[in-house]
Amino acid sequence: MTEAAQTAHQLPNEPGDVAPERDLFSKFDGLIAEREALLASGVRDPFAIVMDEVKSPTLAVIKGKETILLGTYNYMGMTFDPDVVAAGKKALDEFGSGTTGSRVLNGTYQGHKECEDALREFYGTKHAMVFSTGYQANLGMISTLAGKGEYIILDADSHASIYDGCAMGNAEVVRFRHNSVEDLDKRLGRLPKEAGKLVVLEGVYSMVGDVAPLPEMVAVAKKHGAMILCDEAHGMGFFGPNGRGVYEEMGVEDDIDFVVGTFSKSVGTVGGFCVSNHPKFDVMRLVCRPYVFTASLPPSVVATAATSIRKLMHAGDKRAHLWENSRRLHGGLREMGFTLGTETPQSAIIAVILKDQTQAVMMWQALLEGGLYVNMARPPATPAGTYLLRCSLCAEHSSEQVEQILEMFRAAGTAVGVIG
Known part of the structure; x- marks a missing residue:
């Protein structure tokens, strides 16, 4: 090969090459520069934390230091439950490490059916469909339910998986102001009466931890002839007499058409699902692409999920203690002078609002060095600014851990200058 031909076949990132003036990564240059400047200041990367050892649902070792976990979504603490762990080990021994196939081909094992049976019993529904992740559950249901000439109406603060489900489908997408019943009513009223409509809501919005006014929103949606999908990813296990979610707590179970959720929060493993009483629901197994064209969950995962779900049916004491923790932490942080995302504790999520990224990162690092792990969140995951x-x-x-957490916030907030 000639020297010219060799040069032509070289990759642009090989040693000695100069990257072209613009490539497919150029659109990320601003973010890259911002991240490099942040790390150059000496702080750790908030989005690259490694848990070297996990001792329990509330304790881990990070960089050799025992650390309290306050940013894991492990709401009901099921990850180390002895029955859940034993079920996973048993399934691993009996069914192997994976299915290597889709649910519609070779990927449905006994455990997948048992997991769907547990979901039907937990939610009191006729139908349940398990996906490989909660993200795929939203992606699949939303993109499949509403098609060309139909409408999806969603809260502006909806999760990325909901937006991506809209992008994957062919329906028209209409946003309304966060938790605004009036704006939802107005926007639904502008749509053609004869068109199919799907209103997508979340029981708990994960960034700030606020809940949706579901009774009012459901009433508006029904007035305009829309079907309703409610994402209970952050409500399952915590809300309602049976732990089904905010929609159960607020008494609108009979009016919600589809409930989507995840196993990666209160259930303590990974996976997603949708439950429904719609008589035609099972056709989704044939037409929903993120279900049909994805390998199914490993047997050990669905075994842990089924066991955890059945235990959550009888977890009233755990739910009561979680509410106690939420009220104590929220009240203690407010008393210290922190700005919080909600006036009152509305869920197991409590958001501490900072003035800018620098202050947020400094506060996050001070907490981590003090032995507390929380999540730092910034746009676009959060509202602008x-x-x-x-x-x-x-x-x-x-x-006792909640009291420790409060003292860690006091020390870090004082050191950074967030509180006086």
Whole structure:
């Protein structure tokens, strides 16, 4: 090969090459520069934390230091439940490590059916469909339910998986102001009466931890002839007499057409699902692409999920303790002078609002060095201009740990200058 031909076949990132003036990564240059400047200041990367050892639902070792976990979404603390762990080990021994196939081909094992049976029993519904992740559950249901000539109406603060489900489908997308019943009513009223409509809501919005006014929104949606999908990813296990979610707590179970959720929060493993009473629901197994064209969950995962779900049916004491933890942490942080995302504790999520990214990162690092892990969140995950530390409580946090957490916030907030 000639020297010219060799040069032509070289990749642009090979040693000695100069990257072209613009490539497919150029659109990320601003973010890359911002991240490099942040790391150059000496702080750790908030989005690259490694848990070297996980001791329990509330404790881990990070960089050799025992650290309280307050940013894991492990709301009900099921990840180390002995029955859940034993079920996973048993399934691993009996069915192997994976299915290597889709649910519609070779990927449905006994455990997948048992997991769907547990979901039907937990939610009191006729139908349940398990996806490989909660993200895929939203992606699949939303993109499949509403098609060309139909409408999806969603809250402006909806999760990325909901937006991506809209982008994957062919329906027209209409946004309304966050938690605004009036704006939802107005926008539904502008749509053609004869068109199919799907209103997508969330029980708990994960960034700030606020809940949706579901009774009012459901009434508006029904008035305009829309079907309703409610995402209960952050409500399952915590809300309602049976732990089904905000929609159960607020008494609108009979009016919600589809409930989507995840196993990666209160259930303590990974996976997603949708439950429904619609008589035609099972056709989704044939037409929903993120279900049909994805390998199914490993047998050990669905076994842990089924066991955890059945235990959550009888977790009233855990739910009560989690509410106690939420009220104590929210009240203690407010008393210290922190700005929080909600006036009152509305869920297991408590958001501490900071003035800018620099303050948020400094506060996050001060907490981590003090032995507390929380999530730092910034746009586009949060509303424009909003930087926050997101705390997610666990039913396994002891009352003593909550008091420790408050003292860690006091020390870090004082050192950084967030509180006086």
